[in-house]
Amino acid sequence: MASHRRPKQPSRTRVSVFTMTAAAAVALTSQAAHADPTPSKKEVKKKVDKLYEEAEGATEKYNGAKEKHKKLQKQVNNLQDSVARGQGSLNSMRDGLGSMATAQYRTGGVDPSVQLFLSSDPDNYLDRAATMDQLSGKQAEALKKIKNKQRGLAQKRQEASDKLKDLAETRKELGSKKKKIQGKLAEARELLNSLTAEEREELAEDEERANRDSNDRVELGDDKSASQRAAAAFNAAKTKIGTPYVWGATGPSSFDCSGLTSWAYKQAGVSLPRISQDQANVGTRLGKGELAPGDLVFFYDDLHHVGFYAGNGQILHAPKPGANVRYESINNMPFMFGQRVG
Numbered sequence: 001m002a003s004h005r006r007p008k009q010p011s012r013t014r015v016s017v018f019t020m021t022a023a024a025a026v027a028l029t030s031q032a033a034h035a036d037p038t039p040s041k042k043e044v045k046k047k048v049d050k051l052y053e054e055a056e057g058a059t060e061k062y063n064g065a066k067e068k069h070k071k072l073q074k075q076v077n078n079l080q081d082s083v084a085r086g087q088g089s090l091n092s093m094r095d096g097l098g099s100m101a102t103a104q105y106r107t108g109g110v111d112p113s114v115q116l117f118l119s120s121d122p123d124n125y126l127d128r129a130a131t132m133d134q135l136s137g138k139q140a141e142a143l144k145k146i147k148n149k150q151r152g153l154a155q156k157r158q159e160a161s162d163k164l165k166d167l168a169e170t171r172k173e174l175g176s177k178k179k180k181i182q183g184k185l186a187e188a189r190e191l192l193n194s195l196t197a198e199e200r201e202e203l204a205e206d207e208e209r210a211n212r213d214s215n216d217r218v219e220l221g222d223d224k225s226a227s228q229r230a231a232a233a234f235n236a237a238k239t240k241i242g243t244p245y246v247w248g249a250t251g252p253s254s255f256d257c258s259g260l261t262s263w264a265y266k267q268a269g270v271s272l273p274r275i276s277q278d279q280a281n282v283g284t285r286l287g288k289g290e291l292a293p294g295d296l297v298f299f300y301d302d303l304h305h306v307g308f309y310a311g312n313g314q315i316l317h318a319p320k321p322g323a324n325v326r327y328e329s330i331n332n333m334p335f336m337f338g339q340r341v342g
Helices: 012-034 041-106 112-119 122-126 131-134 136-195 199-216 226-237 257-267
Strands: 283-288 297-299 306-310 314-317 324-331 335-340
Touching: 041 136, 041 199, 041 257, 136 199, 226 257, 226 306, 226 314, 257 306
Parallel strands: none
Antiparallel strands: 283 335, 297 306, 297 335, 306 314, 314 324
């Protein structure tokens, strides 16, 4: 007799495992199909150049914080020196008043009001106006000077304390900005290391060719500088062609962008602010068609890059990490305006 048993159904657990496995396989296949391919040398270079640009913007902010720190440190040192000198002067004034008291004692006793001064804070003493009648005119004048001196010293001590707090903040700011720069450069190195050895060598050769060609084959035309100082600064900058870009450097063996311009103008007897954003406020503003060799040229919306106009649409500047001071087209970056100094 034929069996009427139902055929055995597959286990729900087995079905579930099979379904999940199949789904996972489909998902992995889909991800593999849509995964980004290994970036090409061109794409890596584009990303690295962007990171270098961001690092340069951070460098100018670092330079600004460093200048602020330097000024604050000088102010703190001056205040502390002033307080030390003032304390010495105050001690001498107190000694002088003590000598008056000694003389009074020898000639018949110490004036009670002077005794009060010598045994307590003169600020408390001078608040008791009634006792002023008991002082000689010379003693009263001495005490007034001491009181004023104490007040002045207290103010300077407070000012020095406030400056020290600002100094601590700028140190913290410097550390943060330095970390940001180093992070950008590390990310750029990581990207470069993702290339093959052959591709890295090709990029290095491209950069070396750019350094060499921009200096050997550039045509600057016959434009003249607008002033002797601009000509002198530009000539000084030209002596640094081939010098490496190093963030935060002001020469003479390496430069960042504003380090080069400030160094070169210093050779011409002109003191420029340290950072590009501040240099952008020096002199007369110019459009691209008004530029002459030696004029400063500024790039990007935040003005984080500066160089010299060299003539014939060329600039001379410290471009970026891994590059040397060299000529390049003014159209390689977004030009904002020029400044004529002196």
